[in-house]
Every structure is written in structure tokens, then in C-alpha cells.
Amino acid sequence: MGRYSALRVLTEGLKGQTGWGPAWRSVRPKPRYDVIIVGGGGHGLATAYYLAKKHGVTNVAVLEAGWIGGGNTGRNTTIVRSNYYYPQSIALYDLSVKLYEKLSVDLNYNVMFSQRGMIISAHSRHDMENAERLVRGMQINGLDVRMMDRAEIAARVPALDCSPNARFPVWGGFCQDRAGPARHDAVVWGYARAADSLGVDIVQNCRVTGFRKNETGRIIGVETSLGDIACDKAAIVVAGHSSELGRAAGFELPITSYALQAFVTEPIKPTLDVVSWSLATGVYISQSDKGGLVFGGALDLYPSYAQRGNLPIGNQVIGAIADLYPSFGRVRLLRHWAGIVDVVHDSSPIIGESPVPGLYMNCGWGTGGFKAIPAGGLLLAHHLATGQPHPIAEPFQLNRFHTGALIDEAAGAGIAH
Amino acid sequence: MLLIDCPWCGPRDEIEFHCGGQSHITRPEPFDQVSDEEWGRYLFYRINPKGVHYERWAHDAGCRRWFNVARNTRTHAILATYKMNEPKPDLSAEGRA
Numbered sequence: 001m002g003r004y005s006a007l008r009v010l011t012e013g014l015k016g017q018t019g020w021g022p023a024w025r026s027v028r029p030k031p032r033y034d035v036i037i038v039g040g041g042g043h044g045l046a047t048a049y050y051l052a053k054k055h056g057v058t059n060v061a062v063l064e065a066g067w068i069g070g071g072n073t074g075r076n077t078t079i080v081r082s083n084y085y086y087p088q089s090i091a092l093y094d095l096s097v098k099l100y101e102k103l104s105v106d107l108n109y110n111v112m113f114s115q116r117g118m119i120i121s122a123h124s125r126h127d128m129e130n131a132e133r134l135v136r137g138m139q140i141n142g143l144d145v146r147m148m149d150r151a152e153i154a155a156r157v158p159a160l161d162c163s164p165n166a167r168f169p170v171w172g173g174f175c176q177d178r179a180g181p182a183r184h185d186a187v188v189w190g191y192a193r194a195a196d197s198l199g200v201d202i203v204q205n206c207r208v209t210g211f212r213k214n215e216t217g218r219i220i221g222v223e224t225s226l227g228d229i230a231c232d233k234a235a236i237v238v239a240g241h242s243s244e245l246g247r248a249a250g251f252e253l254p255i256t257s258y259a260l261q262a263f264v265t266e267p268i269k270p271t272l273d274v275v276s277w278s279l280a281t282g283v284y285i286s287q288s289d290k291g292g293l294v295f296g297g298a299l300d301l302y303p304s305y306a307q308r309g310n311l312p313i314g315n316q317v318i319g320a321i322a323d324l325y326p327s328f329g330r331v332r333l334l335r336h337w338a339g340i341v342d343v344v345h346d347s348s349p350i351i352g353e354s355p356v357p358g359l360y361m362n363c364g365w366g367t368g369g370f371k372a373i374p375a376g377g378l379l380l381a382h383h384l385a386t387g388q389p390h391p392i393a394e395p396f397q398l399n400r401f402h403t404g405a406l407i408d409e410a411a412g413a414g415i416a417h
Numbered sequence: 418m419l420l421i422d423c424p425w426c427g428p429r430d431e432i433e434f435h436c437g438g439q440s441h442i443t444r445p446e447p448f449d450q451v452s453d454e455e456w457g458r459y460l461f462y463r464i465n466p467k468g469v470h471y472e473r474w475a476h477d478a479g480c481r482r483w484f485n486v487a488r489n490t491r492t493h494a495i496l497a498t499y500k501m502n503e504p505k506p507d508l509s510a511e512g513r514a
Contacts, residue, residue: 243465244467252465254457254461256438256463257467301435304490305467306492310418310431402457
């Protein structure tokens with residue numbers, strides 16, 4: 001299909017746009033692969049890409065039950081950031097931010113990563129104390145976050161009600177300047193195109209229904225809606241459906257699936273050029289390149305696979321947005337949806353071996369998987385190719401749920417994520 | 418919006434309740450002979466089914482009592498509510514979603 005470039009746009013224009021081919025092949029699966037990735041979301045496609053690119057493992061298939069990027073990668077609010085609390089998390093998420101910074105060049109595909117900054121506002125003395133604690137912790141761990149006073153926040157986020165009579169008065173806050181949104185579909189399509197060009201087979205509409213093992217219990221293949229496919233190794237990279245796939249392979253996981261809602265309004269003129277997050281309400285908002293206000297908040301706190309949000313949480317999130325940004329109160333909602341997220345007790349991911357030999361997994365990202373796509377892919381590819389966890393992924397193994405070495409970001413960051 | 422039939426108060430809106438996760442979990446005993454793996458399993462591992470889920474709910478804004486709900490996690494349909502000390506109803510006919 002050739003590289004994308006300004007020159008290519010020009011020459012295709014002169015040739016009447018006749019030279020563009022599909023960005024990736026549509027294939028029937030081969031009978032056998034070295035590695036099968038179950039799940040064609042961002043993490044699965046990134047795993048396949050880094051396997052091929054960094055480790056030369058190109059006999060790889062990505063099997064997707066629906067269409068690629070049709071699950072959580074197409075349902076998130078696209079924020080990339082690394083302002084986590086614990087050193088293990090910062091190493092992981094900052095690796096991802098750094099990979100995102102170079103991703104458009106790496107993939108030859110514009111993922112529109114816009115490092116416009118993320119501003120987190122504090123609305124009480126207690127919020128401020130929490131913000132100070134978080135920021136000092138992150139700074140000790142080498143992250144470039146900084147405290148902001150109310151005047152700076154009011155100047156950077158004019159839509160935010162910073163008046164003394166505000167429902168949620170702004171006391172101050174903190175900022176990560178390198179954070180910002182990326183285009184979710186472009187991340188999926190970019191990884192798919194780049195992986196495909198290295199020889200990876202991407203098979204859509206192929207549902208994995210079971211796993212085949214030999215007499216020692218080692219994985220030797222997967223059962224799919226398109227028939228059995230043999231493999232040396234397989235990886236489950238399916239976010240909210242990890243428990244179901246794990247059960248098909250014969251094990252349970254410390255995961256509960258919840259619905260996380262997101263909302264987008266009708267497009268309006270540019271009004272918000274940062275990602276704005278409120279500590280007191282847990283809601284966050286940014287403006288897309290098309291003009292829509294994209295926002296979200298808390299989980300629907302009962303287990304769900306329904307991919308739709310409930311009204312009480314929707315009401316709470318929209319109400320908080322209208323209180324925090326009064327001028328947005330009359331903007332009409334365009335769409336509202338939910339993704340099924342895989343929440344673990346410490347809100348940190350699981351990247352590594354499963355209880356079944358030869359079967360690996362990347363899950364447990366909960367509400368924050370999109371930001372970590374490049375890192376999740378890179379780290380799982382390392383483990384699949386070398387048989388050893390990457391040093392950054394070492395703390396994020398499944399055994400932490402019985403050794404007790406949890407990385408408790410649920411308590412650490414003090415915010416829903 | 419869920420309409421949850423509290424065994425003590427009758428049907429009420431979901432905003433009066435909160436969900437306490439999987440029900441019918443038994444604490445492993447005796448405690449000094451439980452392995453780390455078993456403790457981890459007891460504390461953190463959950464069935465998390467796509468289908469009928471037996472779960473605990475608390476009626477925070479009503480009687481404040483805990484009870485059990487059998488609910489389909491794919492459709493959110495509530496199939497049964499029953500008291501904390503009652504056994505799981507047999508919903509095998511409802512099947513897994």
C-alpha cells in the first residue's frame with residue numbers, strides 16, 4: 001500500500017486518487033501461527049506490531065470477534081497521561097506517553113496526539129491537601145507535574161466557574177503539560193496497518209470460543225467460529241471479557257467487569273484547549289478536534305456486560321459538568337455510550353503469564369486502558385518473544401494477588417480512573 | 418434504571434441501593450492453615466459471569482439491610498431477590514446469557 005506522505009497526497013491527487021489500497025488485508029486464518037492474539041483492540045494490535053517490529057515474530061494472527069477497535073478502544077475518552085502515584089505505575093504509563101509522542105512517525109500514521117495539557121482542579125482544602133500529596137509523590141518519582149493556583153487555572157480554563165460563589169469553588173490544582181488526547185480510531189488503524197505491512201494477519205469477525213491444550217496442559221491452539229487454529233503461544237487481550245475468556249481456558253481472574261459511560265455533545269466553536277478534570281466530582285472533559293465536548297466520570301458500580309450506561313450515573317456526571325462549567329449546561333448531548341471495563345482490586349493492570357502454560361494475558365486496565373496501548377503492546381510482546389517479563393512489567397504479574405504486592409492506584413491517585 | 422425488590426421494603430429505585438459484589442463467598446478456614454493462594458482467591462478472585470450473577474446489595478436509603486440479588490449482567494434483568502441467609506435460587510432454566 002506504500003508509505004503515506006505529503007508527496008503521496010500530491011501525486012495521488014494528480015492521478016485522481018486511484019492508487020490508494022486498503023490499509024490492511026482481509027484474510028482467512030492460516031492453520032497455524034507462532035502467536036495468536038485474541039482481541040483486536042488497541043492493546044492486541046500493538047502487541048502484534050511490536051512482536052513483528054521489535055522481535056521479528058511475524059507469523060502472528062490477531063483474532064477479533066467483531067471489528068477492530070469496536071470495543072473499548074472505540075468507546076473511551078482518548079486521554080493519554082501518566083500522572084499516577086506509585087513509581088511502578090509512573091514507569092509504565094510514562095513509557096506509554098513517550099511512545100505516543102513518537103507514534104505517528106513510528107507507524108507512518110497520524111494518531112493526532114495533542115499534548116495540550118491536563119489540568120486537575122481542587123475544590124476544597126482537603127482536595128488541595130490531596131493534590132499536594134499527589135504532586136509531591138509524582139515529583140519524587142520523576143514526573144513533570146506541578147501545582148497551579150486558582151488564577152492560572154481560571155486563565156487556562158475560562159469555561160470553568162472559578163468565582164467565589166461557584167457550586168464547586170476552585171482552590172487551585174495541578175497540571176501535567178505533556179498529557180492530552182489522541183485520535184482513538186487512528187491508533188487502531190495505524191497499528192493495524194503497520195502490523196499488517198510486517199506480515200501480521202488481522203482476522204475480523206472471528207470469535208474465539210475455546211482453547212486447545214496438550215496432555216501437559218500447555219496451549220496448542222484456539223477454537224474459533226472459523227475453525228480450530230494451532231499456535232505455539234496465545235495471548236488474551238480482551239479487556240472487559242477477560243473473565244469469560246479465562247474461564248474458557250480453565251481459570252478465574254481477580255477481575256470484575258463494569259460499564260463505564262462516556263458522552264459527547266454537539267460540536268461547538270473552540271472553547272476548551274486543555275483536558276480539565278475535577279477532583280471533587282471525578283468528572284473530566286475535553287474538546288475534540290471536531291468541536292464536541294467529550295466527557296465522562298464514575299463507573300456504574302454493579303457488574304455489567306451491557307455496553308450501555310445507567311441513568312443515575314449519567315445524571316450525576318452531566319450534573320457535575322453543568323455545575324462546573326455553567327456555559328456548557330445548554331449544549332445538547334449528541335451521543336452517550338458505555339464500554340465494559342476490567343477492574344481489579346488495585347486498579348493496576350495484569351501483563352504476563354496466565355495460569356495456563358503458553359497462554360499470556362494483558363488485562364485489568366479498568367477505566368484507563370487507552371492511554372497505555374503502546375506500553376501494553378510493547379511489554380506483552382517482550383514477554384511473548386523472550387519468555388521473560390520486561391522489567392517495567394515485572395510488578396504487574398498475576399501473582400501479586402497472593403503475594404500481596406499490590407500497586408494500589410485505586411487508593412494512591414484518589415480519583416476514579 | 419433498575420427497580421430492585423428489597424425483601425424487606427419492596428420495590429425501590431436503584432439509587433437507594435449499592436451493590437456489594439459477588440455473594441455466597443465462604444471464608445476459608447481454619448485461618449492458620451490457609452495458603453497465600455487461597456487467601457488471594459478468597460479476597461480478589463471473582464466469577465464475573467456474562468449472564469446470571471448472584472450478588473449482594475445493601476438498601477442504603479431504606480432499611481439499610483443486606484440481601485441477595487440474582488441478576489443477568491448482560492441484560493440487567495433481575496431474576497430474584499432473596500434474604501442474606503437463604504440459598505441461591507435455581508435459575509438454571511434462565512441459562513447463561
